[in-house]
Amino acid sequence: MITFTLNGLEVQVPAGYTILEACQFFGIEIPTLCYYEGLEPYGGCRLCLVEIGEGNNTKLVSSCTYPIEEGMIVRTNTKRVVHARKIMIELLVSICPTSKTIQDLASKFGVTKIRVPIRKENCILCGRCVRMCKEQMQGKAIGFVERGYKKKITTPFNIKSDDCKLCGGCIYVCPACQLRCQGPDASTDLCSGCLHFEPSCTNTHDDMQCWMG
Ligand code: SF4
Ligand code: SF4
Ligand code: SF4
Ligand code: FES
Numbered sequence: 001m002i003t004f005t006l007n008g009l010e011v012q013v014p015a016g017y018t019i020l021e022a023c024q025f026f027g028i029e030i031p032t033l034c035y036y037e038g039l040e041p042y043g044g045c046r047l048c049l050v051e052i053g054e055g056n057n058t059k060l061v062s063s064c065t066y067p068i069e070e071g072m073i074v075r076t077n078t079k080r081v082v083h084a085r086k087i088m089i090e091l092l093v094s095i096c097p098t099s100k101t102i103q104d105l106a107s108k109f110g111v112t113k114i115r116v117p118i119r120k121e122n123c124i125l126c127g128r129c130v131r132m133c134k135e136q137m138q139g140k141a142i143g144f145v146e147r148g149y150k151k152k153i154t155t156p157f158n159i160k161s162d163d164c165k166l167c168g169g170c171i172y173v174c175p176a177c178q179l180r181c182q183g184p185d186a187s188t189d190l191c192s193g194c195l196h197f198e199p200s201c202t203n204t205h206d207d208m209q210c211w212m213g
Contacts, residue, residue, distance in 0.1 A: 002015050002068050004070065004073070004074060005071075005074065006026060006076075007028070008075075013025060017068045018064060018067055018068065019063035019064075019066045019074055023063065023076060030048050030076055031089075032047060032064060033045040033048075033101075033102075033175055034127055036173050038136070039128065039132060039135055040131055040135060041064040042065075042126070043065035044126055045124070048063045049062060049084050050066075050075065050076045051075045051076075051080055052066070052074050052075075060081065086110065090116065091116060092105070092124055093106050094114050094116045094117065096119075096120070096176045097118055097120060098176070099124070101175040121176075123176055124175065125153070126175060128170075129173060129174050130143055132169045136169055139164065141163040141164035141165075142154065142164075142170060
């Protein structure tokens with residue numbers, strides 16, 4: 001077991017836990033976005049920041065990728081963490097304001113203003129879809145291309161991939177897509193098709209927000 005200090009209390013977890021896993025074990029909520037249970041942590045969104053260290057020697061780290069170490073001091077709700085978290089959520093809303101997942105995060109964590117230009121992208125580059133395809137569906141139908149502001153998710157050669165099994169897994173885990181679209185038969189604002197792994201629109205919509213068409 002590893003002993004460390006979490007928000008002032010000395011606690012123990014099995015070796016190999018990340019800070020996020022340890023916090024979840026003790027019921028401490030940390031917001032996440034690129035993290036998805038069952039997929040390899042990616043550490044891309046920096047929403048899960050916590051502060052480690054003490055005195056003048058502290059730093060913010062992504063809790064979903066940072067392993068717990070013996071004697072570590074972790075704080076999850078300092079002013080610095082709360083401030084950084086709000087800035088990350090603000091940026092995420094500015095990139096993809098149509099994501100209900102991100103709007104809910106803004107509401108829950110007290111983000112009331114967006115001070116950066118709204119970009120209205122369809123993707124926040126969290127990589128959940130790529131990892132879902134690769135790790136759970138054993139596919140390589142989608143991936144990241146380019147770098148910096150040109151970075152995006154696409155299929156090889158930007159055409160429909162023969163590697164795609166039309167499983168819908170990428171849509172199921174996508175925080176930008178899953179709660180935005182609705183299929184042709186949906187009777188509410190939310191699409192139940194994706195949630196049940198039966199996307200109802202794949203045969204009828206040309207402009208669907210997924211990689212399956
Ligand atoms: S629908 Fe295609 S691209 Fe999406 S996870 Fe399944 S195999 Fe991969
Ligand atoms: S398409 Fe969705 S799941 Fe994939 S990287 Fe973009 S926001 Fe994340
Ligand atoms: S499969 Fe269809 S309904 Fe589901 S998210 Fe994609 S476009 Fe929307
Ligand atoms: S949830 Fe940890 S970096 Fe995205």
